[in-house]
Amino acid sequence: MHAIxxxxxxxxxxxxxxxxxxxxxxxxxxxxxxxxxxxxxGKTTTVRxxxxxxxxxxxxxxxxxxxxxxxxxxxxxxxxxxxETAASYENLTGWENLDFFGQMxxxxxxxxKNQSEQLLYSLDLYESKDKKVKAYSTGMKKRxxxxxxxxxxxxxxxxxxxxxxxxxxxxxxxxxxxxxxxIEHGVTVFLCTHQLKxxxxxxxLYGFIHxxxxxxxxxxQQLLQEKNSTIYLELRGxxxxxxxxxxxxxxxxxxIPITGDTDASQILQGILKQGGQVYEAKQIHWGLEDLYFAxxxxxxxxxxxxSNDL
Ligand SMILES: Nc1ncnc2c1ncn2[C@@H]1O[C@H](COP(=O)(O)OP(=O)(O)OP(=O)(O)O)[C@@H](O)[C@H]1O
Ligand SMILES: [Mg+2]
Numbered sequence: 001m002h003a004i005x006x007x008x009x010x011x012x013x014x015x016x017x018x019x020x021x022x023x024x025x026x027x028x029x030x031x032x033x034x035x036x037x038x039x040x041x042g043k044t045t046t047v048r049x050x051x052x053x054x055x056x057x058x059x060x061x062x063x064x065x066x067x068x069x070x071x072x073x074x075x076x077x078x079x080x081x082x083x084e085t086a087a088s089y090e091n092l093t094g095w096e097n098l099d100f101f102g103q104m105x106x107x108x109x110x111x112x113k114n115q116s117e118q119l120l121y122s123l124d125l126y127e128s129k130d131k132k133v134k135a136y137s138t139g140m141k142k143r144x145x146x147x148x149x150x151x152x153x154x155x156x157x158x159x160x161x162x163x164x165x166x167x168x169x170x171x172x173x174x175x176x177x178x179x180x181x182x183i184e185h186g187v188t189v190f191l192c193t194h195q196l197k198x199x200x201x202x203x204x205l206y207g208f209i210h211x212x213x214x215x216x217x218x219x220x221q222q223l224l225q226e227k228n229s230t231i232y233l234e235l236r237g238x239x240x241x242x243x244x245x246x247x248x249x250x251x252x253x254x255x256i257p258i259t260g261d262t263d264a265s266q267i268l269q270g271i272l273k274q275g276g277q278v279y280e281a282k283q284i285h286w287g288l289e290d291l292y293f294a295x296x297x298x299x300x301x302x303x304x305x306x307s308n309d310l
Contacts, residue, residue: 010023011057022058023214027190031189034205043192050063056069064078076105082157098116116129122177123177124143157190175198175201229290237278
C-alpha cells in the first residue's frame with residue numbers, strides 16, 4: 001500500500017479556473033517527497049486536500065488506503081502538518097500549546113509529557129517552554145509548530161516551507177530530524193519548498209507542478225533521464241585544440257559535453273597529446289535547479305555553474 005495515492009485530483013476554487021487540473025501520483029512509505037513549483041502552482045491546495053481540510057472538486061486522494069474525504073479523524077491521526085504560517089496559540093506557552101494539542105489527539109498525560117520533553121529538547125526549545133508563544137521569534141514559532149505536528153507520532157509529515165525564517169543552525173537541525181524520521185521511523189515526508197538546494201539535500205522523490213499540472217514525477221535519476229541531461233567537462237587551460245572546445249564561457253575556461261568517465265579521460269588525453277595545457281578539470285552534472293528549470297520551462301537548460309567554480 002502506498003502512503004499517498006492521488007488520482008485525477010481536480011480543484012476549482014472559482015468556476016472555470018483549476019487550481020489543480022487532474023493530477024495523479026503515488027508516494028511510497030518512507031519517501032521524502034519534494035513537491036516543487038512556483039507561487040500559485042497548487043502545492044498548498046494539494047496538502048490541504050490530503051489533510052482532509054479542503055474537498056476536491058473531482059478525483060480521489062488516499063492516505064494509507066483511507067479516503068481523505070471519508071474519515072477525517074483517521075486522516076488527522078495519520079498526518080502531522082506544519083503549515084506555511086506557523087500556527088500555535090500565541091497566548092499560551094510552548095509547553096501549554098503541546099499539552100493542548102496532545103489532549104486534542106487523545107494522548108495520555110504521560111505520553112504528552114514524554115513526547116513534549118523530547119521534542120522541545122531536540123528542537124532546542126526546552127529553555128523557552130514556559131514563555132508565551134507571542135514572545136517567540138519567527139524561527140521559534142516555526143519550531144514549536146513542528147513539535148506540534150510531530151506530537152502524535154504521525155505516519156506522514158507534511159511540511160510547507162519548513163525552513164523559511166530559520167537560521168542555518170535551526171534549518172540544519174530540522175533537516176536532520178526530518179531525515180531521521182524518514183530513515184529510522186519510516187515516516188513519509190511531503191515537503192513543499194522553494195528552496196531547491198534544501199530539497200536536493202533531503203528528498204528521495206520529486207514532483208514538479210505548474211499551474212495545477214504535474215510536469216514531472218520520479219527520482220532524481222528518472223527525471224534526469226527523461227530530459228536527456230548533459231554532463232560537461234569544464235576545464236581551464238591553454239592552447240586547447242579547437243576540435244575539443246565547442247563552448248568557451250570565459251577566458252581560458254572551456255565546456256565540453258561528455259557521456260561519462262571514459263569520454264572525459266579520452267578527451268583529456270587527446271588534448272594533452274595534441275599539445276594542449278590543462279590546469280584544472282571538473283565534471284559538471286545537472287543539479288536540482290537545472291532539472292527544475294528544464295521541467296518548468298520545458299526546454300533544456302544551460303548549466304548554471306559559474307566559471308569560477310573550477
Ligand atoms: N481559498 C482560495 N480561494 C480562491 N483561490 C485560491 C484559494 N487558495 C488558493 N487559491 C488559488 O489556487 C491556486 C493555487 O494556490 P496554492 O496556494 O495551492 O499555491 P502554492 O503552490 O501553494 O503557492 P505558494 O508557493 O505561493 O505557496 C492559486 O491560483 C491561488 O490563487
Ligand atoms: Mg503554498
